[in-house]
Amino acid sequence: MRAVFGRVWRQPVGRLGLLLVVAVLLLGVIGPPLAPYDPNKLNILARFGAPSTAHWLGTDHLGRDLFSRTADGGRVALLVALSTIAIALAVGTLLGIAAAYASPWGERAILVVFDIVSAFPTLVFALAVVALLGPGLDKVILIVAITLIPHFGRVARAQTLSLRNSPFLEAERVLGAQPWRITAHHLVPNILGPLVVLASMDIPVVITIEAGLSFLGVGVPPPRASWGTLLHDGYTTLSQSPWPVIVAAGMLTLATLGFTLFGEALRDAIDPKLRVEP
């Protein structure tokens, strides 16, 4: 692991990505407790404030502190991204492995489900779920996780198919190891590398989807902050103050850029064919 991160750090692009990722993580994890104000505390008379010593990033259209809301929105973005990726990775990997080992009929059935889920537009799916269940953070996580499961499932299936007849797995089977033991102790660790790279590359995608859903009003319900709702609120009051849009768009840009650069560097560091040695 240290060697992998060392290789990431040695790439200038990887270093920039890692620094941005660490900054976003710090903002999401320690930002809210350190924030000077309650992110939902209204102060109508102080609305549309420019950055100042009292409000480092200014205030929004209801006088709420933008730094506190940005930090809280960062926490929401990370919570959605990490929990979504964790669910999609776990379920997708299991289904992918199951597809690889299943009968042709079973494999076909799983792949058809993947195709159906992939073919369904995320936004339409989100609107349908919200109409049925109402808006909420848990619904956002559910929506995005379901749409990402085929992504991980297909990679897990392909990796499993390439390893299924490997000599070391054959040896385990000959020695009488149980299928679950072979899967847990030998198969999963060997297919996890590409899946982790995929997960790191998907984090910015998830952050963007969450922000997009929240921007459209079907994501995180008010008053909870999300970078998407900050952007939407700022957009509707752009002529009064540009700061909410600048802050929210800036955070989205830095977070997606950071996770993308970091993911690409991680991929290069793990894949020996793409490895860039200094």
Added chain:
Amino acid sequence: MATLNRRQLLAAGAALGVAGTSFSLPVLAQSGRKSVTLALPRDVQPPFDPLNRLSFPEGNLLRVVLQGLIAFKPGSFEWELSAAKRIEQVSDTVIEFELKPGLRFHGGFGELTADDVKFSFERAIKPGADGKPVLYSTDFAALEEVEVTGTHSGRIRLKTPAPALWQVALPDISGLIISRKAYEAGAYRADQPTKVIGTGPYLLKEWRPNERVVLQANPEFQGPKPGFEEIILRPVRDSKTAELAFRADELQFTAIEPANAADIAKIPGAKILKQDSINFVWIGVNVEKPPFNDPRVRRAIRLAIDVDQVIEGAYNGAVGRAYGPVAPGLLGNWKDAPRHARDVAAAKKLLAEAGVPALRAKLTLLNKPAYQNAGIIVQAQLAEAGITLDLDVQEGGSFWSAGNGEAGKNLELSLQRFGGKADPSFQLQWFTASQIGSWNWQRWNSPEYDALFAKAGGVTDPAERARLYIEAQKLIDESAAFIWLTHEVNVYALKDWLTPGILPNGDDQLYNRFSPA
């Protein structure tokens, strides 16, 4: 920027009307503009039937495809003759009319006759094919019958005097005349939405759902030629999107957020029209659903809300506060209505007495920025009184059906906005028991209110009518099921070459009076 307050607007109504009329005369050839694109706040929804319309976007569409006996003048609630050559109230309960001869329904449905008037108006007092009354039956509640005295003449006979008929029915949407033959051939129904047969200045040429409505000048129309050969109505739900479309000249007229008026006024070739509105916005509480059926809980909610702060935050202080559904300047406005002030301690005490010190409630509201901001502010205010408020933000389609039928029983709090008309009977009709399950989302049922409302409708003395409507509003206030927020303000962005045709409530627009200035 032109700014009118409500009183100036109503007082100057006639002058504006004259101005609007003069501008709407055929100046098309001079300007060379044949088409104009106007914003709709949402897409229209069938049926396009005057007595079963959903709301004002459908009404405005019908207003130019059909004709009534009389019609409003732009900028005022005064009326002028339309399909009628003559109309006269000959007694408290009889109105005589004579139609202009030769008015022809398009599509080959023949001449408009007194029999069509009888058919159109009496639909309001007869149950429809499904056995239910039409949606706007109360507009003609006093109607007994329409007596046909000739091909072009007739008498409207009333059960009781009905002064409101001259404001909310005859010159308005409910008073539009449809063709009996066309109706019997399936027109005006939801399953054939573009089959709207009329004698008005425009034809409904096309309706592409969620995209556009196209109105084309009716070549057979016998009145003043409309200002444009073609009017395109584009539904744009998001006000910011509408502003951007206006900047890009994709729209030549749109309602905008009041706070953005000064910025948009700087756009070359743009002008701003601002007028106080007579609409009303309020938070309603469902009085049937526990624990909101306890008046102490409703009073606690009202005490916990600081309306002035809501207005300041949600509307940037650009609108005035409302103290009832009838706006200042209108008959029946309750000048001495109580000014409920915020008292969090009293609210907590009432909740404790009601046995719900930690109340959880849901506020259903439309996904417009001002309403969402109002919801967030109310949420914060109620939290200080120990009330946890969940916001259920809905888009237009689902929101406007949230209070209907069985679904309405599950509503708790709702933030609503209704359009106003010149006569208070229009504003107050929604709170009668007959509207429960339709538009009375509070499900408030007061026989005393219904009796006052019915009695006021038959009184011809304006002072007595005003007194009765104020008495009715006192009952509304006692229920504590209504927290009045504002009458709003209407702000429009339009091109400087365009003269609009707008009624004082803002929602009602006369597309045939839009013209190139």
